[in-house]
Amino acid sequence: MFHESRESRRKVAVVSGASGGIGRALCDLLRQRGYWVIGLARAQGRALDAAHVDHSVTCDLTDAASLAEAARAIRHASEHIDLFVFCAGAIAPQPVATLQADLALEQVQINLVGVMQLTHAILPAMAEGSHIIYTNSMAGVFPLAGSSVYTASKFGLRGFALALEQELRPRKIRVSSVFPGSVNTSMLMKEMEQGGSVLNFMSAPQEPEAIAEWILATSHKKRVENFPSSFDSFFCTLFLWSPRFLRLCMPLMTAWAKAGRARYRRNRLKNASD
Ligand SMILES: NC(=O)c1ccc[n+]([C@@H]2O[C@H](COP(=O)([O-])OP(=O)(O)OC[C@H]3O[C@@H](n4cnc5c(N)ncnc54)[C@H](OP(=O)(O)O)[C@@H]3O)[C@@H](O)[C@H]2O)c1
Known part of the structure; x- marks a missing residue:
């Protein structure tokens, strides 16, 4: 049942989306930090390389x-979980006017409903002192036109995470969310190709390894919600409080982000030709 190094690694981490850009980097980092890592991945799609996880x-x-089967398999592999990072996610940018119902439903299922179902199923394995981290997005606090379904999810x-945090606090199980900006993964590439929001380029996309470090660092903090910077946290709160202020700032932010996207494209072309 256990990988041979299971006994030497006492802390168990589970990562969903372990085959993705951020998830894979997180698995690597968790293993370096001594966790025994269970990675979740879809049956089809990109293979989950055994080099990145202890158990898939x-x-x-x-x-x-x-x-349901995945929850059973996780509990079979380990009776307890110390850290569960929900990292799987999907985006299919589409204006609402041309929305395809199947793509909309799939995003809500992957980013929200499936996450709630899996959380319910693994809760019995979460003991006092354990921690659940949800990988959210700046789209969880900032409306992204053209990706309204992703934003909604x-x-x-x-x-969900805020309500769960209140439910699990008496059981001393921590729940927190991280809200990364854009990250250099296949999800961002897909967004670029399919006309996703230019606001993704308000700041330069980060590498998945840096985001993995940051996510893991938040697990040592007491904060329930973690943003890349106080600047992001402040302005997103302000925009939600005043949609009028957001509308006023939008032209400036769009111009800024367009310049960021052009820079990003130039750098990618340069790196590809080097
Ligand atoms: N990239 C960004 O700019 C960015 C910014 C903010 C937040 N995020 C969030 O960060 C998380 C990870 O994103 P990423 O950038 O690493 O994306 P990614 O490289 O595209 O990885 C997405 C992961 O989700 C998995 N997934 C997709 N559909 C699934 C399904 N039906 N069932 C189970 N797993 C499924 C994928 O599995 P397969 O390998 O099988 O496809 C993959 O492991 C997501 O929650 C995303 O919303 C990303």
Whole structure:
């Protein structure tokens, strides 16, 4: 049942989306920090390389049977979980006017409903002192035109995490969320190709390894919600409080982000030709 090094690694971490850009970097880092890592990945899609995890479990967040089986497999692999990082996610940028119902439903299932179902299923393995981290997005606090379904799913995830935090506080199980800006992964590439919001480029996209470090660092903090900077946290709060202020700032932010996107494209072309 256990990987041979299981005994030497006492802390158990589970990472969903372990085959993705951020998830994979997080698995690597957790293993370096001495965790025994269970990685969740879909049956189909990119293979979950055994080099990045100690144990892999198949889990499709759009399939209730797969979710239930994954929860059983996790508990079979380890009776307790110290850290669960929900990292799987999907985006399909589309204006609401041309929204395809199946793509909309899939995003809500992967980013929100499946996360709630899996959380419910693994709770019995979460003991006092354990920690659940949800990988949200700036889209969870800032409306992204053109990605309204993704925005809605991440706003929903924020509410779910905040309510769960209150539920689990008496059991001394920590719940927190991280809200990264843009990250250099296949998700960002897809957004760029499919006309996602230019506001992703308000600041330069970060590398997944840096984001993984940051996510893990937040696990040592007491904060329930973690933003890349106090600046992001302050302005997102202000924008939600005053949509009028957001509208006023939008032209300036869009111009700034367009310049950021052009810079990012130039750098990618330069790196590809080097
Ligand atoms: N990249 C960014 O700019 C950015 C910014 C803010 C927040 N985030 C958030 O960070 C998280 C990780 O994103 P990423 O950038 O690492 O994206 P990514 O490289 O595209 O990885 C996405 C992960 O989600 C998994 N996934 C997709 N559909 C699934 C399904 N039906 N069931 C189970 N797993 C599924 C993928 O598995 P497969 O390998 O099988 O496809 C993959 O492991 C997401 O929650 C995302 O919303 C990303």
